[in-house]
Amino acid sequence: MLGAMRAFCKRNQPVLCSPFVLGGANTPASTAAAVAQLNAEALSALAYTQVVRKGCPAIYGHYLSTVSMKSGAPMAGTPEISLMNFMIGQMARYYKVPWRTSNTLGGAKTFDAQAGYESASTMMAALLSGANYVWHSAGWNEAGMHCSMAKFVVDAEQCAMGYRMMEGVQWGDFDEALAAVRDIGPGGHYLGHPHTQENFQQAFFMPELFDNNSIEQWIADGSKEINERALDKVQALLNAYEEPTLDPGIDEALRDYITRREREIPAVDALNDEY
Numbered sequence: 104m105l106g107a108m109r110a111f112c113k114r115n116q117p118v119l120c121s122p123f124v125l126g127g128a129n130t131p132a133s134t135a136a137a138v139a140q141l142n143a144e145a146l147s148a149l150a151y152t153q154v155v156r157k158g159c160p161a162i163y164g165h166y167l168s169t170v171s172m173k174s175g176a177p178m179a180g181t182p183e184i185s186l187m188n189f190m191i192g193q194m195a196r197y198y199k200v201p202w203r204t205s206n207t208l209g210g211a212k213t214f215d216a217q218a219g220y221e222s223a224s225t226m227m228a229a230l231l232s233g234a235n236y237v238w239h240s241a242g243w244n245e246a247g248m249h250c251s252m253a254k255f256v257v258d259a260e261q262c263a264m265g266y267r268m269m270e271g272v273q274w275g276d277f278d279e280a281l282a283a284v285r286d287i288g289p290g291g292h293y294l295g296h297p298h299t300q301e302n303f304q305q306a307f308f309m310p311e312l313f314d315n316n317s318i319e320q321w322i323a324d325g326s327k328e329i330n331e332r333a334l335d336k337v338q339a340l341l342n343a344y345e346e347p348t349l350d351p352g353i354d355e356a357l358r359d360y361i362t363r364r365e366r367e368i369p370a371v372d373a374l375n376d377e378y
Contacts, residue, residue: 108148112155119203119236121164124187125177128170134183138190141165145265149200162236163195163316165339168246173329177246179208180221192232201235207258208239210246214254214330218244230265253333260312267308276302292307312336 111118122144124130130137147161152161167184168177188204195202206229209221222243226296229237239247240262242255276298283298293299299306312332321327327335 105151109155112152112159112161115156115159117160117162118152118163119162119164119238120145120152120201121166122148123166124168126167126169126183126187127172128175132172133206134186135190138187138194141187141191142194146198148368159223161193161200162203163198163200164236165191166205171336177210179210179246180224182205185224188228188232188234192234195235196233203236203238203335204229204232204234206237206240207261208243208247209245212245214251214333218251218254222254222261226261226265231271238339252337256314256336257329257333260310264308264310273305 108118122141124137124141126132126134130140143188145165147162149163152159165187167187168179169181169183170176171178191202206226207222208225211218211221212316224239242250242252242259243258244251244254258367279298280302283293283296287293287296314327314329314331314332316324
């Protein structure tokens with residue numbers, strides 16, 4: 104990995120310096136001590152990038168999991184992982200470097216309630232800890248051993264909801280909204296007010312896959328649970344997919360460039376010999 108890092112840094116390519124924490128296995132069975140070890144490893148990697156090429160872009164990263172003391176299996180969505188994210192976010196801001204984390208991770212084997220709880224817990228910690236770069240944000244199950252297509256599209260919607268939350272409260276229409284209170288008065292409703300008509304599409308996030316209808320409407324629509332709705336969405340996306348077109352001349356030029364650069368750039372082993 105150091106050889107690959109040298110190769111990328113030499114060409115001024117950004118790298119993610121991401122120690123892999125398996126709490127209790129390759130770090131102490133302690134949240135604070137695990138972060139201390141991770142911090143030392145990440146800072147060492149960041150410093151090394153600057154030895155190879157001063158000013159090379161690099162990001163303080165990590166991958167976090169705890170290990171089940173019953174089976175030895177990696178776990179996701181645990182409270183300790185959230186605490187680690189909060190601590191690492193503070194450390195990265197202290198060092199004034201951007202940092203990377205993961206999102207919507209889980210150890211569930213199917214797209215079930217466990218998957219949802221674990222993913223929501225992981226995402227909330229990633230958002231509130233102020234991560235600059237979030238990777239692994241959709242479809243992750245069984246500690247990364249498989250990707251659920253249904254979970255992928257639901258996670259994508261959950262990420263959109265998280266993004267909306269982190270935008271914060273919108274104040275642009277505050278005066279108009281308060282004026283509506285005076286217009287409606289006690290006992291009225293706002294559904295037909297001009298302010299509502301003008302702002303209903305952006306006032307509140309309206310999910311496509313999460314169902315908020317009455318149970319009567321849900322039954323009338325086929326009583327579909329989230330997994331079935333998500334799979335329907337996946338199939339619709341696949342059916343509607345069209346491969347992006349590329350000018351044949353540009354495609355030929357790109358392939359020629361790739362072939363030429365593969366001949367010109369030495370192998371990684373040769374690069375390692377330089378050091």
